[in-house]
Amino acid sequence: MSKKSRKKSSKTPSSRPTAKKKAPKTRATTQAKSAKTQRTPATKSTGTVTKAASQKAASKPLSSAKSAGAKGGLVEGQKAPAFRLPRDGGDVVTLSDYQGRKLVLFFYPRADTPGCTREAIDFTRLAGDFATAGTAVLGVSADPLKAQEKFRDKHKLSVPLISDEQHEMLQAYGAWGEKSMYGKSFLGILRTTVLIGADGKVARIWRNVKVDGHADEVLEAARSL
Numbered sequence: 001m002s003k004k005s006r007k008k009s010s011k012t013p014s015s016r017p018t019a020k021k022k023a024p025k026t027r028a029t030t031q032a033k034s035a036k037t038q039r040t041p042a043t044k045s046t047g048t049v050t051k052a053a054s055q056k057a058a059s060k061p062l063s064s065a066k067s068a069g070a071k072g073g074l075v076e077g078q079k080a081p082a083f084r085l086p087r088d089g090g091d092v093v094t095l096s097d098y099q100g101r102k103l104v105l106f107f108y109p110r111a112d113t114p115g116c117t118r119e120a121i122d123f124t125r126l127a128g129d130f131a132t133a134g135t136a137v138l139g140v141s142a143d144p145l146k147a148q149e150k151f152r153d154k155h156k157l158s159v160p161l162i163s164d165e166q167h168e169m170l171q172a173y174g175a176w177g178e179k180s181m182y183g184k185s186f187l188g189i190l191r192t193t194v195l196i197g198a199d200g201k202v203a204r205i206w207r208n209v210k211v212d213g214h215a216d217e218v219l220e221a222a223r224s225l
Contacts, residue, residue: 074174076205080196081172085140088148088161093138095200102135102222103196106209107175109189111143111151111161115211119191120151122215124158134198135222138162140169142189174207193218197225 074081080103084094095103106123108116123130123137130137140162143151148161162169170176175192178185191211195204195218204221206214 074172074194074202074205076202078202080194080200080202081169083164083169083172085162085164085169086145087138087163088145088152090145093160093162095196098136098196099200100198102133102198102203102225104130104135104137104193104218104222105140105173105196106137106193106215106218107140107170107173107189108191109141111141111147112154115191116141117151117155119209119211119214120157120159120161121155122211124156126215126219127158129219130222133219133223135195135219140164140175142167142170174205195221195225 080095082095084092087093104123106119108119110116120139123139127137137159138161139157139159141148142165143163144165145163148163151157152161164170167176170189173192173194175190177187177190179188179190180186190207191209193204193206193209193214194202197203203225204218206218
């Protein structure tokens, strides 16, 4: 074999490995692109799930509050939840103060508003009849004591007014929950009345109270116990 042939023969094999080296590089590039393409939908999907989870979490406080308030777990026949709260005049009122007596608790949304004023005046008007029936009456709202006292003085109310600014008693008695007005939902006091028997158990519950004639209806229920 001549020197020229040998040189030509030696060049041929050396070019083949070069071709083989390029092929893996091409496949690696293709795989990287494929992997990137597969990761893109996953990232979008994760973003969607995160957004949905965030929206769900944001709705929980209102839902939980509604459950704890409007339903409250309070039913007729069960023992009345204990409470200890300030009243107009600066004294403190507890459930045990009325042990052995019947007790009416009327929960009203806000002092000195039209419906609440009529309701408080009606219970004041019948205070003597309730006393004759061996029944005490307490008004409850989330107003501060100063607002309660101003409300009492303005309308000459004789029933004690309790201030529950932390909503603990309101929730325990199912008088705190979701309300709606002008198409908007919010948390607030649900007009509710609870009659507690001399045995300390819940005898009657009135929810979504309509003010007109309500105090007279409660008085008849108290007399019948």
